[in-house]
Structure formats: structure tokens, C-alpha cells
Amino acid sequence: MDTVVSTPIELSQARSNISPSEAFQNLSNEARQLNIDCFDCYGDQMLSPNNSWLRTFEMTLASHFGMEDAVFLPSGIMAQMVTLSVNREFSDSLSKDSFLCHYSSHILLHENDAHVELIKMKAIVVPAKHAEEFQNPMSFSDTSSLILSTLPSTVLVECPHREIGGKCTSWEDLIELSKLCKEKGIKLHMDGARLWEAAAFYCTSNDRDIKSLCKLFDSIYVSFYKGLGGLTGAMLLGNKAFITKSRVWIRRFGGNLFTLAPYAISAYVGFKNNVDTFQAKRDRLRHVIALVSRLVMEEAEAVDSSNGGQASVLVRFDPPIPSVSLIHVYLYTDIQSALLARDECATICGINPISRNLKEGRYGATGQVYFEMNMGPANFHISDEDWITGWRTYLSVLRRTVKE
Numbered sequence: 486m487d488t489v490v491s492t493p494i495e496l497s498q499a500r501s502n503i504s505p506s507e508a509f510q511n512l513s514n515e516a517r518q519l520n521i522d523c524f525d526c527y528g529d530q531m532l533s534p535n536n537s538w539l540r541t542f543e544m545t546l547a548s549h550f551g552m553e554d555a556v557f558l559p560s561g562i563m564a565q566m567v568t569l570s571v572n573r574e575f576s577d578s579l580s581k582d583s584f585l586c587h588y589s590s591h592i593l594l595h596e597n598d599a600h601v602e603l604i605k606m607k608a609i610v611v612p613a614k615h616a617e618e619f620q621n622p623m624s625f626s627d628t629s630s631l632i633l634s635t636l637p638s639t640v641l642v643e644c645p646h647r648e649i650g651g652k653c654t655s656w657e658d659l660i661e662l663s664k665l666c667k668e669k670g671i672k673l674h675m676d677g678a679r680l681w682e683a684a685a686f687y688c689t690s691n692d693r694d695i696k697s698l699c700k701l702f703d704s705i706y707v708s709f710y711k712g713l714g715g716l717t718g719a720m721l722l723g724n725k726a727f728i729t730k731s732r733v734w735i736r737r738f739g740g741n742l743f744t745l746a747p748y749a750i751s752a753y754v755g756f757k758n759n760v761d762t763f764q765a766k767r768d769r770l771r772h773v774i775a776l777v778s779r780l781v782m783e784e785a786e787a788v789d790s791s792n793g794g795q796a797s798v799l800v801r802f803d804p805p806i807p808s809v810s811l812i813h814v815y816l817y818t819d820i821q822s823a824l825l826a827r828d829e830c831a832t833i834c835g836i837n838p839i840s841r842n843l844k845e846g847r848y849g850a851t852g853q854v855y856f857e858m859n860m861g862p863a864n865f866h867i868s869d870e871d872w873i874t875g876w877r878t879y880l881s882v883l884r885r886t887v888k889e
Contacts, residue, residue, distance in 0.1 A: 493831040496875055497814075497840040499861025500714060508716065512747060515754040524744040528556070530732060539745065542753045546720050549760075550705060551696030554728035556721050557749050558740045561678055562596050564706040564719045567734040569639055570604050571727060572672040572704075576638035584639040585609040585631060587623040589648035591676060592641070609635050613847075619803045622652040625661040632665060640666055642702075643676040644683040647857070650803040650813035651679075653686045656693065663701040673701065678708040678719075681760060682809040685767040703727070709748075712763065712810070712861070713755030718748040766810035770860040774802050774812060776869060777876045784880045799883050803855075810860040814839065815846065817853045818887055826883040833882070836875030 503511075516522075521538045529537035534544045543555040558564055573581045584600070586592060588610050592600055600606045611627050613620055623642055632640060640662065645651040654662075666673040677683065687698045699705055704723035709715035721731050735741050777800070785798045803813040816823045820843045831837045840856040 491835060494836045494867060494871055494875065496836065496838045496864055496867060496872060497856065497858045498863050499859035501863045508751075512716070512751055516746075516750050519750065519753060521746075521750060524746045525749065527741055527743060528732070528735075528745065538753075539749055542749060543720070546707070546756070547722055549695065550699040550722055552699060552705065552722040553724045554722070556728050556731055556735065557745055557752070558719055558721065558735050559717065559742065559745070559748065560740070561591070561676075561706060561708050561719045562599060563735065563738050563740050564721050565592055565596070565641075565676065566599055566604055567721065567731050567738065567740075568674050568704055568706065569600060569606055570734045571730045572639045572674070573604075573606065574730065575672070575727075577670065578636045578638055580636045581638040583607040583609050583635060583637040584641055585611065585628065585635065585637045586641040587611045587643060587646065588613045589620070589646055590641060590643055591647070591678070594648060609637055620649045622646045622649065622654045623658075624654060625658040625665075628662065629665060632669065632671065636669060637671060639672045639674050641674045641676055643678075645679055645686065645809050645811075647679060647811070650857075651682065651807065651809040651811040652804055653683055653808050656687060656698075659698075659701050666703075672703040675699070675702045675705045677705045679711060679809070679811070680705065680707050681712045681763050682767070682811060685764045685810065686808045709752035709755050712859075713752065713759045714862075715752040715755040716748050718745070718752045720752075763810055766860040766865060767807060769865055770807045770810050770812060770858075773860075773869070773872050774805075774807055776872055778802060778805065780873065780876050780880065784877075784884065788884060799880055799887065812858055813855050814858050815853050815855045816843075816883070818883060819852075820845070820854050822886045823854055823883070826879060826886050829882045830875065830879040834874050834878045836871055836878070838872075838875040838879045 519538065525537060525539040529539045532540055534540040539557060543557055547553060547555040569584055582605065584606060586608060593608060600608060609631060611623055611631065642654055645653045663673055684695050688694050704721065704727055707720050709718045721728065781798050781800045797817065799817050801815045803815060823839065823843055824841065827837055827839050843854045843856050846853040846855055
């Protein structure tokens with residue numbers, strides 16, 4: 486008789502994998518749910534929301550964020566390049582060919598120098614602090630002197646900063662940045678690819694809601710395939726003049742597709758089904774990180790007392806308490822050892838605590854690797870017992886690996 490091998494529980498996997506056929510079947514059902522019975526045509530630019538489901542979607546998002554207008558487009562990279570291009574056109578600054586951003590910005594790390602090769606713009610970079618093991622988000626004190634000395638056409642703030650564990654620029658700093666940019670005629674833009682997640686950090690009272698947050702910015706970009714689970718797609722939001730000019734630049738970049746229906750429909754449904762879930766996801770992540778952090782400390786203390794020496798912790802979380810529903814998990818070992826321990830852990834208890842997508846630590850972080858963990862529908866309902874069992878087993882295996 487053949488042995489049936491069960492699939493391990495994946496603690497770090499936020500969304501379940503589905504096949505293309507399942508995704509397209511879901512898309513068909515979603516179109517029916519939204520009563521969408523026609524395709525948009527080149528973005529339905531000339532139609533009113535009363536006559537276009539796509540324009541209705543765009544204005545629904547504009548209303549949600551308290552912005553005047555919005556436009557859907559295929560990708561976030563395009564959204565960022567369009568924003569920089571439009572703001573340069575509107576700028577009177579002698580340095581209008583430059584923009585300011587944090588060193589961890591997506592534009593710098595993941596877009597193959599699109600800002601240089603496509604639109605010939607220069608990035609003024611808020612640098613990392615290389616002496617620090619874990620980095621801080623962009624702050625007013627980090628940026629004000631740079632802004633005043635360079636007067637770029639755009640200041641870009643990522644909310645949250647994905648590449649440093651989902652940390653967020655403080656509300657107070659955003660207010661000061663907004664004031665300074667307005668005084669100097671500089672556009673303040675939010676890379677809000679994960680604004681859905683950031684809302685759980687910022688929107689904590691009636692006077693700190695999503696509209697109050699977005700009011701601090703001239704323009705915002707949001708993504709739909711990450712936390713919302715859409716196929717792909719992005720939305721740019723701003724005033725009417727900005728969006729009107731953005732539509733021109735989207736055409737120039739080839740983003741004004743004959744139809745955006747497959748992407749926009751899945752994005753629309755992702756928004757409707759998930760927009761109010763991120764507070765609960767952040768709270769759940771905080772809960773399990775607290776559980777695992779206690780295990781990590783207990784394991785190190787037990788090793789310390791048993792061998793009479795000082796045992797260092799094997800795992801740290803950055804930040805220690807999640808700001809949003811994502812966090813970085815640091816393992817004090819090398820990639821090969823971390824993955825071998827992962828595989829052995831799955832064999833022992835049927836649980837994989839860590840991702841296979843490991844990266845080397847950066848800046849002050851030596852002798853460690855890390856991965857990003859998000860809380861989502863696939864891991865939200867995993868029991869505390871499974872989190873504890875998986876991580877306790879993994880720590881035991883990893884400690885033995887490190888000793889060897």
C-alpha cells in the first residue's frame with residue numbers, strides 16, 4: 486500500500502495557492518456578483534460612473550480615501566513612474582528632475598532603475614544607518630534638511646516600509662512632512678502598495694481615519710494583488726488635475742489597455758471582501774509573534790542553564806511587536822542550515838514554521854538570514870497549538886544544527 490504523505494501546515498503562507506482555472510472560474514463568478522455584463526474600453530475615460538462599472542470602482546476608491554479622483558492601471562511600477570512624471574510637469578523647481586525617497590523604497594530596490602532609464606529622474610536618497618542592525622522608517626528629522634537643500638518635485642513615503650518589516654513613519658512626522666512640502670510647493674506622494682495594512686497602524690481613532698491620513702498627501706498609489714488577493718493591478722488617486730494628466734502618461738507608458746476587466750474585476754472584489762480585515766490580521770500576527778517570542782526566550786534560557794554557558798537566541802522579530810500584518814523574521818544561522826532545519830521540522834511534526842524564500846541579512850546584520858511573514862486568510866485560523874508546536878520543534882532542530 487502506498488504511503489499517503491500529508492501536506493505540511495505552512496505557518497508563514499498568508500494565501501493558499503490556486504490554479505489558473507480556479508482563478509478564472511472565481512473571476513467569472515465575481516463578475517456576476519458585481520453585475521458586470523460588459524467590458525470596459527480603454528479605461529472608459531469618457532464615461533461617467535453612472536455608465537461604467539470601472540469608473541464606479543475608481544470613484545468608490547476615491548471616496549473611500551477622501552480623494553477627488555482615481556484611475557486604475559496595470560501595475561504599481563507604472564503608477565510610480567506616472568506620478569513622478571506628472572509632478573515634474575507641474576513643478577516650478579529648478580530641481581524638478583529629482584525626487585526624494587527612503588533607501589528601502591521599491592523604486593530603488595525592485596524597478597531596475599526605471600526612474601533613470603525611462604523618465605531620466607534622479608533619486609535623492611535618505612540613507613540607511615549601517616551601524617544599526619535593524620533600520621527605522623523615514624522620519625521628518627531624516628528628511629527635512631535634504632528636502633530644503635534639494636527642493637525635489639516629489640517626496641515619496643512608503644506606508645508601510647515593507648523592506649524593514651512593515652514599520653511606519655509616525656503620524657506626527659507625516660504631518661510635518663506634509664506642511665513642509667506644501668510650504669515649498671513640493672508634491673508629497675504615498676507608495677501605498679500596502680496602505681490596507683498600514684491603516685491598522687494609523688487609523689486608531691475618529692480623528693485618525695483613513696481619509697485624514699490620505700489628506701496629508703497629494704497623491705497615493707495602492708496595489709490590489711498583495712493583501713487584497715487580486716490578480717494584479719494598481720490605483721492612482723489624487724485631485725482631478727493630477728488624474729487627468731496621469732491618464733495621458735498611462736497612455737504613453739502603454740497602460741491604457743483595450744480592456745482592464747480581468748484585473749479590475751478581481752481588484753474590485755478583493756477590495757470589497759478584504760478592506761475591513763487588516764486590523765484583525767495585525768492583531769492576530771501580534772498574538773502569535775508574542776507566543777513565539779516567549780518560546781524563543783525560553784529555549785535560549787533552557788540551553789543556557791543546562792550547559793552553564795550563555796546561549797544566544799536563535800530568532801528575532803523586526804519589529805518586536807508588529808506595526809501591521811507583516812513582519813520580518815531573522816534567523817541567526819545560514820540559509821542552508823535554516824532550510825535543512827525547516828525540512829526536518831516538517832518531517833517531525835508536519836509543520837513548516839519558516840518560508841523557503843530566505844535572504845541574507847543586511848547592514849549591521851551579520852551571520853543571519855531573514856524572511857517576510859504576512860498574516861492572511863491561509864494562516865489566520867491556524868491554532869495557537871500548531872504555532873507553538875511548529876516553532877518549538879524548529880528551535881530544537883535549529884539549535885542542534887547550530888551546535889554541529
